[in-house]
Amino acid sequence: MMKVLRYSTQIHKWIGLVVGVQVLFWVAGGLVMTAIPIETVRSEHRLKQASPSALPVEQVLPLSAVVQSAGIAPSRAELKNTQRGPAWVLTPRDGEPVTLNATTGQPFAAMDANEVTALAKAAYRGNASPQMPVLLDPAPKETGRDGPIWRVDFNDTERTSFYLSPQTGEVVTRRSAVWRFYDFFWRLHILDFKNGDNFNHPLLVGLTVLTLSIVVTGFILLWIRLSRDLKMARAVRAARRKAP
Known part of the structure; x- marks a missing residue:
């Protein structure tokens, strides 16, 4: 289990460094798209x-x-x-x-x-x-x-x-300036800086797969750490029961 934990931690850390900036762009773009009414964007x-x-x-x-x-x-x-x-x-x-x-x-x-x-x-x-x-x-x-x-x-x-x-x-x-601001974050969101309308290109798909791997490895790490903490808590309770 320790080997799985070590490998999962390394994968989670390095892939996180690769896609962390793009995840920030996705979240920021989503905030812009939900905060600005589309009617305002279209003037x-x-x-x-x-x-x-x-x-x-x-x-x-x-x-x-x-x-x-x-x-x-x-x-x-x-x-x-x-x-x-x-x-x-x-x-x-x-x-x-x-x-x-x-x-x-x-x-x-x-x-x-x-x-x-x-x-x-x-x-x-x-x-x-x-x-x-x-x-x-x-x-x-x-x-x-x-x-x-x-x-x-x-x-x-x-x-x-x-x-x-x-x-x-x-x-x-x-x-308008609002449309251009919105369009900038939209292009960041889908990683299509040329036309702003292609969200099926390999770069976006690849980063999405990497992001999914972070989520999966994150759940693995969470499960391993919770299992370890639960075992430690049980051991502590057992030791206390045995104590005079």
Whole structure:
């Protein structure tokens, strides 16, 4: 039993040194994820609820005419109302979706900084002022999108950023200092520093196995020590009973 105790102690100690920092990251990440409401992380409190508006069907070109004009054979087509008017979103079998002005069948005209600022301000809930818009190409990784995108920063306490579609002017995603803080701990939590979405990679699996070994060896050590202490306590009681 002493040999088992010695080996278990060594395994527990050295593996603990290897994974102890990561366990700290897991606990800290879990605390961050449970302490900050996900609605705050997504900046939902900074986005105004859009009032539903009627789609001007009489001004909309039929899908067949738009498809013929665009030369696209879509596998999916969606007609929706946007801040810049009705739009057809055509998704081809291969490639990215194409957004067209539903009243002309052509791509929307490019937006300038003044229009972007007005659209972002109209979608924002709060008293903060928008900063000068910036057209980014390619889109930053934090947006999870491809292609160009407009970014508008607001000088609120969370340093909120709105990312707007250059075609429709819609706020397609929102980011803030809170989101970036949360994302940092999320990446530490899953050990995916590149994309932040893979929690099945070998490094994480390996560290999880090592952490499990610490728990197992810890229970072994606990059982051995409790058994030894129990034997010692019994011996002491027996000695006392024998004493004159």
